[in-house]
Amino acid sequence: MAYDLKDKLVIAISSRALFSLEEENSIFDKEGLEAYYDYQLSHLDDPLSKGSAFKFVQNLLAINKKFDNKLIEVIIxxxxxxATGLRIGRSIEHYNLDIERTGWTAGTPVSRYLEAFKVDLFLSVHSPDVEEAVNSGVAAATILPHTPITSEESDMVKIAFDGDAVLFGDESERVYQEKGLEAFIEHERENAKNPLSQGPFFKFLKTISEIQDKFPMEKSPIRTALVTARNFSTHERVLGTLEGWGVRVDEAFFQGGVQKYEVVKAFGADIFFDDQDTHLEHTSKETPSAKVPYRR
Incomplete structure (x- = not known):
């Protein structure tokens, strides 16, 4: 019987998001494809350094150890x-990562294969692939440069999300951008009983919630946080929307415009998703962070 990915949480990740390949990529940019291949093949026995998303992936895969059947699949x-995948494969073995499925497209956009692999989340450093993925309805984000301080395996994965334009649609954010804070607050109060639309990460949060429901709340291996720039005065619409969707976030922070990076760090996020550079340039210094592009 064929292996079925349909009932798994499937994370697709580029090799440059999982491992640090900046030196290798520099060779490609300066000397071309053949020099890049030669370098990779001559360094097969040199494990690659851990990349920005390594800890997130490592801790996700650790969840599978709690079950006889895998809940989570990570695909490169x-x-x-x-051919260059040989070194990636040896690095996967070196770090004992349970990754059994890969795809190597030799320059073809990888976004066209996401549906075939039933992907719930796609992480890459190549923003055009990320944008195509989001536009096709897959949760996707561009992972930002981050040097892991520690990557010891944990028995819990912590994921932090921005709200508008990430978990929710961007209609409220457009009101703020076009008309200012007072108009935004008035708009949200007037629409407090009307649920927000689903954002690009709705399906991903829904799938996470389904995994969380398999555990008593205090023993869930995944913990989530909403970290939003919204004022608390607009909380009713946000929390009502989440309740209507039948999903939960374990922690919620209404920052009222205060910078997010200290709260994200205190939460201990393995990864943080936001659509605004003004927040990500600070969070990425302390926490693996990824930019969610606008969905056209």
């Missing part, structure tokens, strides 16, 4: 060709 989807 890379624009590299299969």
């Amino acid at each position: 989807l890379s624009r590299n060709n299969a």
Whole structure:
């Protein structure tokens, strides 16, 4: 019987998001494809350094140890060709990561394969692939440069999300951008009973919630946080929307315009998703962070 990905949480990740390949990519940019291949093949026995999303992936895969059947699949989807995948494969073995499925497209956009692999979340450093993924309805984000301070395996994964334009649609954010704070607050109070639309990460949060429901709340291996720039005066619409969706966030922070990075760090997030550079440039210094592009 064929292996079925349909009932799994499937994370697709580029090799440059999982491992640090900046030196190798520099060779590609300066000397071309052949020099890049030669370098990779001559360094097969040199494990790659851990990349921005390594800890997030490591801790996600640790959840599978609690079950006889896997709940989570991590798949490498890379624009590299299969030959350069040899070094990636040896690095996966070196770090004992349970990754059994890969795709090497030799330059073809990887976004066209996301549906085939039933992908729930796609992480890459290549923003055009991320934008195509979001526009096709897959939760996706561009992982930002981050040097892991520690990557010891944990028995819990912590994921932090921005609200508007990430979990929710961006209609309220457009009101703020076009008309200012007072108009935004008035708009949200007037629409407090009307649920927000689903954002690009709604399906991903829904799938996480389904995994959380398999555990008593205090023993869930995944913990989530909403970290929003909204004032608390607009909380009713946000929390009512989440309740109507039948999903939960474990912690919620209404920052009222205060910078998010200290709260995200205190939460201990393995990854933080936001759509605004003004927040991400600070959070990415302390926490693996990823930018969610606008969905056209």
